Amino acid sequence: MTRLSPGALRILALLLVLVLVAAFFATQIDNYLNARLFNRISSSVAIVALIATGQTLVILTRNIDLSLGSVVGFVAYATGAIVSAAPEIHPVLLALAALAIGAGFGLLNGLLVAYAGIPSIITTLAAMAIYRSALVEFSGAQSITTEDLPQWLVDFPNTQLFTLAGVQFRAAFVAAVVIVILVHLALLRLRPARALYAVGSNPEAAEMAGIDARRTVLAAFVAAGALAGLAGLFFLARFGNITVVAGLGFELKSIAAAVLGGVSINGGSGSVIGALIGAVLVDLIENSLVRWELVSEFWREAVLGFLILSAVSADALLMRRLTRLRIRREKAAPAPTPKEATS
Amino acid sequence: MTRALGPWETFLLAVLVLVYAANAWLSPEFLTLQNQVNLFQLSIEKIIIALVMAFVIINAEIDLSVGSMMGLSACAFAAMVGEAGLPAALACLLCLGIGLAGGVLNGWFVARMGLPSLVVTLSTLIGFRGVARILLEDRSIGRFPDWFNALGQRGLIGPVPLGLLSFVLLFVLLYVVLERGGFGRKTYVIGVSREVAEFAGLNTARHKILIFMASGLVAAYAGLLFAARVGAVRGDVGQGFELDIITMVLLGGVSIFGGSGTLTGVGLAILIVLSLRNGMSLMNVTGHIQTGVVGLLLIASVLVPRLGARLAGRVPA
Secondary structure, three states: OOOOOHHHHHHHHHHHHHHHHHHHHHHHOOOOOOHHHHHHHHHHHHHHHHHHHHHHHHHHOOOOOOOHHHHHHHHHHHHHHHHHHOOOOOHHHHHHHHHHHHHHHHHHHHHHHHHOOOOHHHHHHHHHHHHHHHHHHHHOOOOEOHHHOOHHHHHHHHOEEEEEOOEEEEHHHHHHHHHHHHHHHHHHHOHHHHHHHHHHHOHHHHHHOOOOHHHHHHHHHHHHHHHHHHHHHHHHHHHOOEOOOOOOOHHHHHHHHHHHOOOOOOOOOOOHHHHHHHHHHHHHHHHHHHHOOOOOHHHHHHHHHHHHHHHHHHHHHHHHHHHHHHHHHHHHOOOOOHHHHOO | OOOOOOHHHHHHHHHHHHHHHHHHHHOOOOOOHHHHHHHHHOOHHHHHHHHHHHHHHHOOOOOOOHHHHHHHHHHHHHHHHHHOOOOHHHHHHHHHHHHHHHHHHHHHHHHHOOOOHHHHHHHHHHHHHHHHHHHHOOOOEEOOOHHHHHHHHOEEEOOEEHHHHHHHHHHHHHHHHHHHOHHHHHHHHHHHOHHHHHHOOOOHHHHHHHHHHHHHHHHHHHHHHHHHHHOEEOOOOOOOHHHHHHHHHHHOOOOOOOOOOOHHHHHHHHHHHHHHHHHHHHOOOOHHHHHHHHHHHHHHHHHHHHHHHHHOOOOOO
16 A cells, blocks of 8 residues: 555645645636735735644644634734834844743643643633733723834735745745744654654653653643744734734634644644645635635635535545554454554 | 532532622612613523533533524524515524534534544534625625514513523523433433443434534524524624633533533523623623633633642642
8 A cells, every 4th residue: 555654645635635726716717826826825824824833733732722813913912012112123022022922821821731730622712812801901902003013024024035936935924934844843853842742642651651741731832822923923014903803713713724734633643734734725715715706705614614524524534444454454464463453 | 410509509609699799789780670681681692502512512522613503594594584585484494494404414523424523613613604604795684574573672571582581491491301311311421431321322423413403403593583682684693602602611610521510500600601791891891801801710710629629638739
């Protein structure tokens, strides 16, 4: 059979779906496959991919973070307030502030989940409401507008770093992709990052193997918060106008991207590259349906919901068949291990 | 499942008495019959769905799609009555049918396909909402028959409107089902361990599908109540309700891992959340802050008993 790992197979299948979706819309929409499509999608993916990466880290440990949308909103507002109060602030310092505020929220979530033992869905459900009301309180229901922001920040998302075959690669998108790749490499190679998989697939076994499961879960939440914080800064730069509802719904969008990208909601399996492709797929479909004349743009959510459900079902069926095949092969092989057959 | 109140229910009752006393002290309006009816009426859809959500969570599943199903039912009703000119009574039946169908869809994917309910109902949260938007796009539709609006807005028995009456009746019905009947017992057993229940010969898949159907049905009914109460429907009806609903259920002491919790607890939690919000509204606290306070309450509700247990030395480390 195939020599590819199930994970790699998933990514390939996902890329195939991506190509098929693009090819389908290319036949439906005139002038579809051009640089503008790429630009449009890339500037929105830059934000979602960061959140989805953080969400993936948390889901890998068998937890979930519903508060990320509120973190994005709060940090977008807070960094906006900082930069309008001190326009001369160094960009790196601003980015660090965004990361730090986000990480602070993540730390709070992580402590409650890992050390106080409150299930993540309860903690982050509550945190989502609490951080949102913190934003309302902090902002005094005022908004940040583009006029409050320095020019460099507003220009940042549209800055072209380089152009490849007429396609512009913009700063925010490139930054997001670089971060995703770095996280991916860390997950593949670094021992502390590998611990996320260990804890997610079997917390007790991970503890016995000498991994501090609590610290690992805490680290995942802090990283997710920090990434959401950076996404908040990107959100501010892209939209300029920040109100108290900024970032609403990103928590569900990031879970959708991760799940579509093959990250198992039961923890322990999946990759951030998958989540990135999931985010691209979500945005590609949203963008294309808006331009498709045959259906109104209001079809977008229905199609998206259907797509996630069918992707997850197809994945489950495929995995079940793979497992069955493997069991059959092991039975045929000289030294069968009955234990593996139960998974 | 003892007859008397458990420790958690007693605690909730104490909190409730406290909140009621504080509200009554802060505002003379609070204890008037009209304000008490309003208190329920403003969140009637959420609290009705919360009762069934208790079953879903005790059964160790979750249904994130209830807010969207509510929206879908309300939008389908508006499209059928306001645009296609169908009789409202027929439209109501069809909408309840949509709710059942949505529940079967959720339940089938969860129970038969073996997918996690979080993922399934997250995608139907997006999907049902999507169908609602296809139906109404960005229109707002009202002008329903007078008798329909009256059901939502006026008192049916004295000052008690249909919504509140439904809530009370549903509470009694579900209380009996959960605490006294075999169905309720099965709900707990499957919630504790689906495998054990399966080995004990229970048809767990059918049970789960039935619970998701009940959830869809009640969410659709809540959508109709919303249409009648507000008198106009848009594509975003019920958006975000799922989180408030789940908060009430968890605050009521239902374990997110399934297998434990009582409807009495959920009922008390509903009363606490409603009176807390009502009291804060009377003090001009904005909606977002109210939600934040409820969030703090949710964390405290899990944290405090744990800390207490640890201090008492019952739970090591």
